[in-house]
Amino acid sequence: MGEQVLPIGDKLVLRGLRFHGVHPKENKLGQKFVVDVDAWLDLHKAGQTDNLVDTISYTKIYRS
Numbered sequence: 001m002g003e004q005v006l007p008i009g010d011k012l013v014l015r016g017l018r019f020h021g022v023h024p025k026e027n028k029l030g031q032k033f034v035v036d037v038d039a040w041l042d043l044h045k046a047g048q049t050d051n052l053v054d055t056i057s058y059t060k061i062y063r064s
Contacts, residue, residue, distance in 0.1 A: 007040040010047075014039070017062055037061060 014037040021031040039061060046055035 009040045010043040012039040012041055012043075012056065012058075012061070013037070014058065014061060 017035045017037065019033040019035065021027055021029075021033075039056075041056055043055060048054075
């Protein structure tokens with residue numbers, strides 16, 4: 001077996017993001033989606049500066 005390669009960087013974990021369908025039929029049926037996201041990012045600069053402009057917005061991930 002090959003070696004497992006882990007991504008380099010910081011791991012941002014978002015659990016239980018909830019969405020609803022976009023089509024009228026999906027909304028009528030009450031179709032819901034729950035998504036988990038593991039995002040590997042380089043947050044080194046944000047960790048050094050503690051400045052919001054150097055990090056990623058959870059909202060951007062949620063809306064993507």
